[in-house]
Amino acid sequence: MCKLEVNIQSSPKYYPIFINNRDINTLYSEILEYLEGKNYIVVISKKVYQLYANILNFPKEKMFVLKDGEKEKNIKNYTRILDFALKSHLTRNDAIIAIGGGVVGDLAGFAASTYMRGINYIQVPTTLLACTDSSVGGKTAINTVYGKNLVGSFYQPSAVFINVNFLKTLDKRQFKSGMGEVVKYAFIEKSCQCDDDLNLMNFLNENSQKIMDKDILTLADLIKMCIKLKISVVNQDEKEKGLRKILNYGHTYGHAVETITNFSKYTHGECVVSGILFAINMAFKMGKIDKEYKFLSEDLISKFDFPRIPQFDKNKIINIMRADKKAGSDYLTFILPTSYAQVETFKFEPDKISF
Ligand code: GLY
Numbered sequence: 001m002c003k004l005e006v007n008i009q010s011s012p013k014y015y016p017i018f019i020n021n022r023d024i025n026t027l028y029s030e031i032l033e034y035l036e037g038k039n040y041i042v043v044i045s046k047k048v049y050q051l052y053a054n055i056l057n058f059p060k061e062k063m064f065v066l067k068d069g070e071k072e073k074n075i076k077n078y079t080r081i082l083d084f085a086l087k088s089h090l091t092r093n094d095a096i097i098a099i100g101g102g103v104v105g106d107l108a109g110f111a112a113s114t115y116m117r118g119i120n121y122i123q124v125p126t127t128l129l130a131c132t133d134s135s136v137g138g139k140t141a142i143n144t145v146y147g148k149n150l151v152g153s154f155y156q157p158s159a160v161f162i163n164v165n166f167l168k169t170l171d172k173r174q175f176k177s178g179m180g181e182v183v184k185y186a187f188i189e190k191s192c193q194c195d196d197d198l199n200l201m202n203f204l205n206e207n208s209q210k211i212m213d214k215d216i217l218t219l220a221d222l223i224k225m226c227i228k229l230k231i232s233v234v235n236q237d238e239k240e241k242g243l244r245k246i247l248n249y250g251h252t253y254g255h256a257v258e259t260i261t262n263f264s265k266y267t268h269g270e271c272v273v274s275g276i277l278f279a280i281n282m283a284f285k286m287g288k289i290d291k292e293y294k295f296l297s298e299d300l301i302s303k304f305d306f307p308r309i310p311q312f313d314k315n316k317i318i319n320i321m322r323a324d325k326k327a328g329s330d331y332l333t334f335i336l337p338t339s340y341a342q343v344e345t346f347k348f349e350p351d352k353i354s355f
Pocket of ligand 1: 134
């Protein structure tokens, strides 16, 4: 059992993140004890419901089951959750518990941030991506027809409960999608300004087989490292005014690939990896990294067997990147590698980008 703590400097806001590998049936009492008698509803992914509803023990009438898939993160489901919360008589003092991957966490978090102007929410991430990235840091959102995550809020959970055993039943593709965000953390580690010197790149190189074999203790260590890095960034810059932008490493190009392929052909993590490879290549061409670091980075990525995504039409990709909410009107922002485990933010005029 391990407890990490988010302690945001500017607000100030505090919440614990519990990481353990106990039996999943202990989760119910852990959460109930934490809620101290508050009323609650549970928003749970359909897959997780089918696999774990009986073990989890939450009363069926308190569960809102959400179909899986990015397209479920929409305004219709958002209002359905609010209606469910109203029907369940949740007051401002109560809580929404999100059990699932990033889609459930983002959607339930957004509902919690607006229900009666904000109620408690608890994240129980069940995918590697949610355990290592999206469950911590308070980004909540829904998608619209104009794009992904265009409506949302920064709203921190009251607590995060990570039980690594959920990962045992995670399918291979979703597991590797999470590894996309994990390798991101390795490449940005030094820029996260974390007090601990974790050397995640080394850890990934040395433990790649154990990770791919889903060795539970190795995964618990891996999750702790990623969360320590995320906490360090979020504590300093909750609202992404500066430092937090580095968490978007690989995402400018990655989001464009997701959009161009209609959010259906590749997973988020696969697209992030294609964005990281794009950034490595771009940084090398611009003389920001040397051949050795390019090789080392590509070698690390090759250990996790990500699919190769083909290059897309340059103009189409640039137009999509321009529409990205993080882009300024006249330039595109890229996070590029500059040295070992270090990245910096650069702004480019669209016609100066070399693919
Ligand atoms: N997933 C990126 C962030 O939380 O800022």
